Amino acid sequence: MVAVMAAVTFLLRALPFLVFHKETPPYISFLGKVLPPAIIGMLVIYCLKDVDIFRAPYGLPELIAGLSVVGLQAWKRNSLVSILAGTVIYMVLIRTVF
Numbered sequence: 001m002v003a004v005m006a007a008v009t010f011l012l013r014a015l016p017f018l019v020f021h022k023e024t025p026p027y028i029s030f031l032g033k034v035l036p037p038a039i040i041g042m043l044v045i046y047c048l049k050d051v052d053i054f055r056a057p058y059g060l061p062e063l064i065a066g067l068s069v070v071g072l073q074a075w076k077r078n079s080l081v082s083i084l085a086g087t088v089i090y091m092v093l094i095r096t097v098f
Helices: 001-021 026-048 060-076 079-097
Strands: none
Touching: 026 060, 060 079
């Protein structure tokens, strides 16, 4: 099973290179530019959809963690560090402060 899953994963990753072996079509390049920010935006909206700003803690842990992610990303330009630090900050806030 592992070998089959590895082969399918490899083939799916190699497929674009096999199909577009000469030049990448403009619409694929366009999608490569716009989809990552759109997906991140959808994930942020999905994560914040159940936050109740009218009941304690009024969304403060989410706001603080989100601002820390934005600040770290602007400062360090490293997505892994930003997301990891934001997750740690959020978990510490909801477990100890709020």
